[in-house]
Amino acid sequence: MTDSPQPSNPLPAPGSQGPDIAFKWAAAFAAATIIALIILVGWELYAGSRLALAKFGASFLWSTEWDPVTDKYGALPFIFGTLVSSLLALLIAVPLGVATALFLTELAPQKLRQPIVMAIEMLAAVPSVIFGLWGIFVLIPWLRDHLFVWLKHYLGFLPLFQGPIYGVSMLAAGITVAIMILPIITSISREILRSVPNLQREAAYALGATRWEVLKIAVLSYARRGLFGAAILGLGRALGETMAVTMVIGNRPQIAASLFAPGYTLASVIANEFTEATTDLYLNSLFELGLVLLAVTILVNVAAQIMLKSMTGGSPIKVN
Amino acid sequence: MATSPYLPTPAFARWRKFKSNAVTGVLVLCSAAVIAPLFLVLYFLIVHGATSLDWNFFTQLPKPTGEVGGGMANAIVGTMTLLAMASIVGVPIGIFGGIYLAEYGSDGANSWIRFAADVLNGVPSIVWGMVIYLILVVPFKGFSAYAGSVALGLMMVPLVMRTTEEVLVLVPQSYREAALALGVARWKVIMVIVVRTALKGIATGVIVALARIAGETAPLLFTDLGNNFWNHNLKEPIAALPLQIYNYAISPYDDWHRQAWAGALVLMALILALNITVRVLSRDRQKST
Numbered sequence: 001m002t003d004s005p006q007p008s009n010p011l012p013a014p015g016s017q018g019p020d021i022a023f024k025w026a027a028a029f030a031a032a033t034i035i036a037l038i039i040l041v042g043w044e045l046y047a048g049s050r051l052a053l054a055k056f057g058a059s060f061l062w063s064t065e066w067d068p069v070t071d072k073y074g075a076l077p078f079i080f081g082t083l084v085s086s087l088l089a090l091l092i093a094v095p096l097g098v099a100t101a102l103f104l105t106e107l108a109p110q111k112l113r114q115p116i117v118m119a120i121e122m123l124a125a126v127p128s129v130i131f132g133l134w135g136i137f138v139l140i141p142w143l144r145d146h147l148f149v150w151l152k153h154y155l156g157f158l159p160l161f162q163g164p165i166y167g168v169s170m171l172a173a174g175i176t177v178a179i180m181i182l183p184i185i186t187s188i189s190r191e192i193l194r195s196v197p198n199l200q201r202e203a204a205y206a207l208g209a210t211r212w213e214v215l216k217i218a219v220l221s222y223a224r225r226g227l228f229g230a231a232i233l234g235l236g237r238a239l240g241e242t243m244a245v246t247m248v249i250g251n252r253p254q255i256a257a258s259l260f261a262p263g264y265t266l267a268s269v270i271a272n273e274f275t276e277a278t279t280d281l282y283l284n285s286l287f288e289l290g291l292v293l294l295a296v297t298i299l300v301n302v303a304a305q306i307m308l309k310s311m312t313g314g315s316p317i318k319v320n
Numbered sequence: 321m322a323t324s325p326y327l328p329t330p331a332f333a334r335w336r337k338f339k340s341n342a343v344t345g346v347l348v349l350c351s352a353a354v355i356a357p358l359f360l361v362l363y364f365l366i367v368h369g370a371t372s373l374d375w376n377f378f379t380q381l382p383k384p385t386g387e388v389g390g391g392m393a394n395a396i397v398g399t400m401t402l403l404a405m406a407s408i409v410g411v412p413i414g415i416f417g418g419i420y421l422a423e424y425g426s427d428g429a430n431s432w433i434r435f436a437a438d439v440l441n442g443v444p445s446i447v448w449g450m451v452i453y454l455i456l457v458v459p460f461k462g463f464s465a466y467a468g469s470v471a472l473g474l475m476m477v478p479l480v481m482r483t484t485e486e487v488l489v490l491v492p493q494s495y496r497e498a499a500l501a502l503g504v505a506r507w508k509v510i511m512v513i514v515v516r517t518a519l520k521g522i523a524t525g526v527i528v529a530l531a532r533i534a535g536e537t538a539p540l541l542f543t544d545l546g547n548n549f550w551n552h553n554l555k556e557p558i559a560a561l562p563l564q565i566y567n568y569a570i571s572p573y574d575d576w577h578r579q580a581w582a583g584a585l586v587l588m589a590l591i592l593a594l595n596i597t598v599r600v601l602s603r604d605r606q607k608s609t
Binding site for chain 1: 336337339340342343344346347348350351353354355357358359360361364365368412413414415416417419420421423424425429432433435436437438439440442443444445446447448449450451453454455474477478481505506507510511531534535536537538541542545562565566569570577580581584587588591592595
């Protein structure tokens with residue numbers, strides 16, 4: 001009883017109860033603020049987009065036209081851009097992140113682990129705008145002059161790698177976002193892998209499995225669902241990523257097959273056009289884009305939380 | 321002795337061994353690929369940033385468009401101001417919320433509040449900017465440092481709350497029981513015994529949250545807007561380092577690009593300093609317990 005985390009049925013303290021009650025209410029009020037904030041965020045975005053909701057209805061989601069001059073707005077190019085850049089990021093970041101987590105939990109010598117974990121934490125601390133700056137002046141020139149040329153030369157028969165190379169592109173955004181979500185995918189995967197019982201590994205070794213076979217049959221298959229949750233959590237981050245994406249994606253509302261073509265995401269169109277929105281309908285449409293973004297990220301995050309919780313048997317994984 | 325058909329051939333055993341070693345190699349390469357971007361970012365930050373940093377950068381205002389020189393003195397002060405004001409908004413709500421979770425809340429209520437905090441943590445930062453625009457910019461007819469710091473402050477709340485809860489729960493129950501048995505009022509037990517014991521952990525959580533919001537740009541775009549001059553009126557827009565870096569980075573001027581790198585180096589140094597503080601604080605805590 002001495003070390004139970006929750007004070008169960010505390011003794012009533014003698015003396016004045018007034019301050020006690022006030023203090024308890026202050027704490028309850030602060031905790032309730034969290035729930036109130038969610039309602040507030042949802043409600044404000046809804047209120048801000050009412051005009052657009054009434055005018056375009058559901059067709060807003062699949063209309064491809066975004067023309068402030070004629071006051072016609074559709075979200076599809078931005079939804080497309082957000083999904084494609086985020087999925088590209090996942091495609092790059094999930095294998096790398098899971099592999100690094102495997103290396104850290106299963107193979108790395110003790111001396112190496114701490115420095116690598118620290119480096120990954122530092123990568124997580126780099127602000128989005130600095131990744132954007134680096135993207136513009138370091139990553140994009142390199143992609144334009146080397147990687148993209150190479151891809152076009154060898155994989156140019158695929159529609160994905162055709163068309164003119166500008167540098168700013170969907171693929172540049174995907175790579176930038178991949179770098180930004182690597183830390184969270186790696187650290188959550190690491191937590192998941194660490195929760196795999198050692199008995200699993202020992203049993204596989206006892207059967208004569210090699211190191212890779214142990215990882216495959218005992219560790220990865222056990223942790224599959226949790227790793228999937230880590231990927232989904234990374235997706236949640238990628239969808240809402242704003243500044244770095246805005247700086248490298250090229251900001252053109254189009255749906256192109258080529259990954260070398262510029263694109264546009266929900267978050268970056270809001271960042272670019274919000275203060276320039278001249279008509280009410282324009283501003284309302286931007287709010288509706290925000291509403292779409294919020295709805296998608298919340299759904300994705302909740303799904304990830306549920307998956308991670310079922311993996312760890314109820315105890316929540318800390319997400320920073 | 322007859323060979324069993326189930327025994328692997330030596331070639332197969334070698335193949336398995338080879339596959340295992342190959343995978344080990346791939347894992348090492350992947351880990352290198354994950355930390356490489358950090359060093360590439362830091363390298364270019366230092367190369368471009370350090371050569372661009374000069375005394376003027378810390379003392380002067382930005383020069384008008386196209387002119388060479390000037391600095392970001394106002395943005396450095398502005399970012400500090402925004403962080404201080406954001407803490408005033410976010411830290412009390414976060415800490416009191418954490419106290420509720422650790423000391424008062426029922427399991428049912430707590431799980432909802434924790435769930436809400438996780439959801440809030442996932443709200444894209446640009447969305448915070450839009451919401452605060454409607455709540456604080458439109459009604460007061462103007463962008464302001466207040467609006468910017470409320471946006472940042474609210475982003476701190478979930479993080480501060482969860483870390484506060486975590487460290488308060490670690491305080492042994494016997495401390496609370498001993499104080500209550502002496503007749504100390506519950507709120508005093510919490511503030512003087514429990515919070516005091518966990519103070520270092522709470523401070524760590526606050527600094528982690530500060531490090532997280534110090535580089536945030538998106539929530540400031542439509543709340544604080546940025547400013548090229550000194551500002552002593554918090555009802556007006558105030559300069560901020562991330563905003564200045566963004567505006568200069570996407571500008572067409574070489575000298576502004578140079579200053580964007582310098583600004584990025586200063587911002588990164590600030591964030592690293594906060595992270596190192598966290599590390600030192602948590603190391604002490606590990607030693608003392």
